[in-house]
Amino acid sequence: MAAALVMLALAGCSGGDDSGIGSGDLVWTDDPLLVTPPALPGDRILAGTVRNDSLRRIDIVARDLTLRTAGGDEIPGTKIFNQTYERTVFPRNRGDATPVGEELRIGLRASIQPGKEAPLTVAWHARDGRPARIEYGFGSLPVPRG
């Protein structure tokens, strides 16, 4: 029920540093979507696709991404290299670690070759703040203002 959602296609991700500029080798390929789920009006979801603009492979663990406010505070959130629902084949009620290959398959981590793309979805509770960027260790992606 798209019409019932607050969905903002965000124009231009090239504002100024903490107000919208990213840095590093990953870039949004297009304007990501910022969604307020109707059932969770206090939450925000940002979904888009990132491209590796470097000449080397980039390996990232999704949980190591950090959402930060313009002031530098960390915002707890969920991060996954995925565009829709997927899940592991390994039962999660056993306490076993999820194998690396499986994490790659379901988007808990990404290995992005130069010039290639990967979907990325992040979500957070709006009460925790408004992220300005998604840090990935050696760069950041801007979170456009909604």
Added chain:
Amino acid sequence: MAGAVALMAMAVVTAVAYGHAERLSYYPDYKLGKVPKYRKSGPARVVCKSDSGRRIRRQLHGKARKHNLALLKRCRYRHIQQAVNAAKSGDRILILPGVYREEPSRRVPEPDPKCKDDYEEYADPHFGAAPDEKVRVANFEYQRKCKNAQNLIAIIGDGPDKDRRCDHRCNLQIEGTGTKPSQVLIDGKRSKLNVIRADRADGIHLRNFTVQFSDFNNIYVLETNGFRLEKIVSRWSREYGFLSFTSDNGLYRKLTAYGSGDSGIYPGSGPEGHCKRYGIEVDRVNSYGNTIGWSGTAGNGIYTHDSRFHHNATGITTDSFAGGHPGMPQDCSKWEDNRIYSNNYDLFNEQNDQYCYIKNRPIAERDPKHVCPAFQVPVGTGMLIGGGNDNIVKNNYFYDNWRQGAMLFWVPSAFRGTDPTGQSQNSGPAYDSGMDTSLGNRYEGNVMGVRPNGARDPNGVDFWWDEEGRGNCWTNNKAIAGGTLTSNPGTLPDCPGSSLLTPADPVKLAMLAACSSWDPQDDVNQDPPGCDWFTRPPEPR
């Protein structure tokens, strides 16, 4: 489930043990098998316990008592596995009333050093192997030679040859002789992955007992051509109550399944009839109190009817989520004349999270009756098809599912990973497009939000669709008299549906993606922002 199969695989390089990996498995040739018939005569081996006589006299009356007391005189085995070991093809194994703990099997270690070389190594992400990593998985020889390492009772039909067909102990019929399933109890006590494993055991028929407390599958049927599971109660399995995988010519009949961490019944990697036949029938099953009532990754070619799926977190799921399941993408199952209701089991609340996700809590400290979900599902959902094609959902009652009656969404083909057995359609233009699922699913004549007695009992919404696919359609579904069907989107295509492939609603996708990151061991992702699946919705009015 996913897919469901239970062995321990060990990464050679990292020495990490992973659950849920099985050797590469292959479909049998369905033309060579058939569903076994119930036999009341023929060679029989009788199993009893020291107190069986007392139980017979206390629990049975009339002809049943007389018959069982006569059988008691013929009892030669104290353990079911002993009788299986002695059996010849076509034998019946008659289990007299009692509790069967199979102590000799329990004493067999896992891994069993006698079979230390009986593993296969896979450098494949299908097994979760990282680059430069190999994963070790027990092979068929492991099961054949060390049958009780992982299994309390193992019926291993094939020999050391390469044909993957039953050679001995085929067509066994193993049945409790009481008048009720409760009178014969097989108790795994979480000591083994599987309580009963039928592996290439063509023609196996299990009947009339109760089985409980596996660490993975209470009843597990693998690469088996012809099987029949009937009048069995399966409860409190850590993962699956009844599971079949790459098997054909099967029948699940009059089964009760409850208390499973994954699903009550799991006919996964189902027969590849591609809509020309149904290879497994599910008839009069009652599955409740599980995370999922019926699940099957690549749950193909299954006809489910006259069954009840209720009081689970989600009633039914079939999907193309997981890698390593032959028969991808899921297709061609039919659900007809079932009752799918009240699937609102609140397993993801804070209290359950705290209990379940203490890492590696010792078995002795676990309450084996406590259901800890193996996977995330949208609590309050009657039925979920995630990446399925050409399924028929017809003339069922869906009611009192507080989130949605029936849910349909796409799964991109790339997520399926690989199928090293080559038994999936993981190539070609449709696969390459990424959009080879949610094609041709038909919802017809279902009664939504109404109990069979005509009383109103609404679902949150009757139908939910991510809007992706082609040829998906909804026709002649009924709401209560004077009411209207509810759906998201508000209008659904009538049959035969659109011939044009439509993309998914990106907003719905974003919401689904957030649910992917569920992680019971992570404070944030126990209940990930952006995902409402894990909070039971309020009852709709």
